Amino acid sequence: MLKKFLMVCLIFSLPTSTLARYCTYKIKKGESLYSIARASGISFKKLLQINKGRIKNPNRIRVNQTILIPCKALENLGNLCTYKVEKGDSLTKIAIKTGVPLREILAINNINIKHVLKVGEILMLPCDKVLDWEIIKKVELKDTEGFLSRSFKIRGIKFLSPTGDTRKVAVVGNRIDIPLSKGEKIVSAAKGKVIYAEHSINSMGTLVLVKHSKNMYTVYAGNDIKWKIREGQYFQRGWIMGYALSDTVLRFEILKGTVPIKPEQIIREVK
Template structure:
């Protein structure tokens, strides 16, 4: 239709060129004709572009979010060199195993101290040999010591789960006493939802999936402990988790609370179920939410199978 209109206008313009009385109208007609011709060419080019796109469709992307790009804390190597700020819990969390396994395969003796520069085995069995260490001046090196536990369990390696971490500053004398009164761990009788909001991300057992759930809420709203336990990690050293809290509830269970705006507890502190531990934020991510994980013997499990319906 547009092509026919262009042809008719060209014929009319040609006729008008022979009529001197229509000089002004001829100019108007020619300008209009040029504009319509340009539109016609653009329309033709658009058809060609659509045809080429139909031959090369856009790539199809997975509808499942790739969480592996965010929580890049997985350690897959067979060994790991301790860095400043690391703890046995954070290393075990990143390598996806129970920290008691690290103690066993590396023959770490009480009081379970690790040092920056020390090399830990992440795979294998105990060889009853001391773990390799770089020569360091302990008076000038920050260390991370596992706190002593109830005296009933001092010689029991399996009961080291009731210990926490304390960072010792340079030149500071290490204390064998815990920051809070040690308590024996029991079974987790009931789990509580750590905050209010909408579950915006589900757990996935896939290697690219989320190892917990995301709960969308408002900035600054309360984050509470899902069960009673000891805070064994509080900081931002694990990439992708932002300001993170890890709580030890029993010999088998840990819970994690990520992306907090403010952390309200300290490492070694005992907390009750429902106690305020942080405020919701967006550290380490692109939206305000709580990323909540539960791990059983170091392995991620679906939190919704433990939380109240």
């Protein structure tokens, strides 16, 4: 695991009038401006030019002092890596699947929640998270089958199946795929608050994120689903959230913070 560091992306204007993106970097014990420049792949002269006004004496820097470095150069220092936006991605989806808090993604990349992502767009994220996600993507996920009970407990919270009954489901990685028939209702798994509701995310259809007590979250996603909820809405366990517009599949996941709860903890008779 890489050491935690402070990094906030900013937009600054270079003397050449071209716009470049910079991040703040905290100087670590044993580092010098020369060693940082060499490791990051930029010239010592350019590093001084970028930090003109911040560094009075290049030979007198201190641990935890912050300097500016091109965000791309932080890849070479092992702090930030590039993440290429994929089809169906949203800022919230990227936060969920990589485990990087949404507010951190926004800060690092100097964007706000209303920023519209484009396929192929490059975001900067902590390297350990990007690498973990790349490994997960390369793992071949095989469907297994089992039964999701009508109700179950996790971390002291009593959850209800999103369909309100016991039924056969498919397990794909950390996700539970629940078959739905046209007109079938989707109910809230536990008392909570809708903190995110994106009703169109390309091939993924829709995505709803609900926060519960004890830092628990439930994620609902799927195509051809009509939601009857809105962001900021509170509801009780078992309340109707929406219904299927056709025979479809609800993708369901439970998280503790940003860590997925393994389906094996709640699925029985997995074959």
